[in-house]
Amino acid sequence: MSFDRKKTIIEYTLRKEGTKPKKKNKKLRRFQQMIILIAAAIVLGYAFVVFMFQTVKMVGPSMQGTINEGETVVISKIGKLLHGVKRNDVVAVKRSNDKYYSIKRVVGVPGDKVKISGGRLYINGEYYELKSGDIIVNPGTASSEIELLDNEYFLLGDNVNNSDDSRFSNLGIVQKTDITGIVVYRIKPWSKRSKIR
Incomplete structure (x- = not known):
C-alpha cells in the first residue's frame, strides 16, 4: 500500500x-x-x-340563587383590565384587611346617582330591576341619593335582603382598585359548572 x-x-x-x-x-x-x-x-x-x-370559594348567603355558599368560582383579572367593570358584572372584592373575598353584583358605576326608595333601586332617577326581583327591605345609606365619583362602584348581593353590601359600612362604596376581577365561571360543584351571569 x-x-x-x-x-x-x-x-x-x-x-x-x-x-x-x-x-x-x-x-x-x-x-x-x-x-x-x-x-x-x-x-x-x-x-x-x-x-x-x-379561584375563590363563596362565603356567606349574599349571592344565593346565583352563587351558593361553598361553591367555587373563577375570577378573571384580565377581564377587568381589558373590558373594565360594567353594570351587572359580578365581581370579587378584597381589601388588604379582609379575610375573605366579597362577591357581589355591580349596580352603580362612576357618575351614577344611586338611591333606594320604597323598596326599589333607582339609578339616575330610573327604576332598576334587581335580578332577583326582590323588594329591598333595608336601604341602608342609599336611603339618601349617593353620587358615585370616578372609580367608585355600588354593589348589591343578589340575595339583597341577606347581603352585607354597599348599603352598609362593612363594605360601603367600592373603589376600582379593590375589585380583584370579574366572576366568570362556577367550577364546583362539578354538576353545576356554568357561566356566571
Whole structure:
C-alpha cells in the first residue's frame, strides 16, 4: 500500500470519526433547547393562570340563587383590565384587611346617582330591576341619593335582603382598585359548572 493511499485512509477515518461527536453534540443541543422551551412554556402558563385568573370559594348567603355558599368560582383579572367593570358584572372584592373575598353584583358605576326608595333601586332617577326581583327591605345609606365619583362602584348581593353590601359600612362604596376581577365561571360543584351571569 502506497504512502498516499495510507494517508488518504487515515484522513478519511479521522474525518469520519470527527463528525460523530458533532452529531451527538447537535442532538444534545436540540434536546437541551427542547427542555428549555418546555420549561419556559410551563412557567409562562403558570404565570398566566396565577396573574390572570384565580379561584375563590363563596362565603356567606349574599349571592344565593346565583352563587351558593361553598361553591367555587373563577375570577378573571384580565377581564377587568381589558373590558373594565360594567353594570351587572359580578365581581370579587378584597381589601388588604379582609379575610375573605366579597362577591357581589355591580349596580352603580362612576357618575351614577344611586338611591333606594320604597323598596326599589333607582339609578339616575330610573327604576332598576334587581335580578332577583326582590323588594329591598333595608336601604341602608342609599336611603339618601349617593353620587358615585370616578372609580367608585355600588354593589348589591343578589340575595339583597341577606347581603352585607354597599348599603352598609362593612363594605360601603367600592373603589376600582379593590375589585380583584370579574366572576366568570362556577367550577364546583362539578354538576353545576356554568357561566356566571
